[in-house]
Amino acid sequence: MSTLFDRLKSAASEEWVSYTDHAFIQQMEAGTLPPAAFREYLIQDYHFLVQFARAYALIGYKARSLEDLRYAQEGIGNILHETSQHVKRLGELYGLTPEDIEDTPEDPANIAYTRFVLDAGATGDLLDLHVALSPCVIGYAEIGQRLKPAVDGDPEHPYAEWISEYSSDWYQETARSAVEHIDALAARGGSDARFGEIVKTFTTATRAEAAFWQMGLDRAENA
Numbered sequence: 001m002s003t004l005f006d007r008l009k010s011a012a013s014e015e016w017v018s019y020t021d022h023a024f025i026q027q028m029e030a031g032t033l034p035p036a037a038f039r040e041y042l043i044q045d046y047h048f049l050v051q052f053a054r055a056y057a058l059i060g061y062k063a064r065s066l067e068d069l070r071y072a073q074e075g076i077g078n079i080l081h082e083t084s085q086h087v088k089r090l091g092e093l094y095g096l097t098p099e100d101i102e103d104t105p106e107d108p109a110n111i112a113y114t115r116f117v118l119d120a121g122a123t124g125d126l127l128d129l130h131v132a133l134s135p136c137v138i139g140y141a142e143i144g145q146r147l148k149p150a151v152d153g154d155p156e157h158p159y160a161e162w163i164s165e166y167s168s169d170w171y172q173e174t175a176r177s178a179v180e181h182i183d184a185l186a187a188r189g190g191s192d193a194r195f196g197e198i199v200k201t202f203t204t205a206t207r208a209e210a211a212f213w214q215m216g217l218d219r220a221e222n223a
Helices: 004-011 013-020 023-030 035-061 066-094 098-103 108-123 126-152 160-167 169-189 191-222
Strands: none
Touching: 004 013, 004 126, 004 169, 004 191, 013 126, 013 191, 023 035, 023 126, 023 191, 035 066, 035 108, 035 126, 035 191, 066 098, 066 160, 066 169, 108 126, 108 191, 126 160, 126 169, 126 191, 160 169
């Protein structure tokens, strides 16, 4: 039986492909992504994750059960792990300090995406918020699995560490948990009657993910 996430991905199939098969991902897979593009992406993704931590705090605020609270706590923990990895990579690869990262302004595309997610959660319910989060949370697992063979075949792949993180068992389990949690929330709230509205949220967030990759390429060209 298909999950709600499967239905959302099918409804936004064109946008999903644009996101998960973006030129940024193609170049990362081939190992030809310019280092400057990866640097700009990582800096902005650090700021992105700070806002996503706020979104998970909002999940805690809107929680209706201990399960919801535990999910929020686990999500914040995973995000803190990701941000620490970003700081580590930016220091090792580009010599940037935490202060350098913090002092870099958020890109408008980053602001637009993250505030859209927070607004979806503030004005909607937990299902709206989790749907807005899902292209990132679940999409990165799909991308990690897609890129894994490139790393398996080349231990010296320049983006092996990033790919290995998102193809790892712990992150794949994070994505599976997100799919299951969306289904559980949908069972509470009659998602069929709201499906068109939820698709709009999912599609907008997926477009924003593709724009985020493009931002990395564009900022590198203008750096």
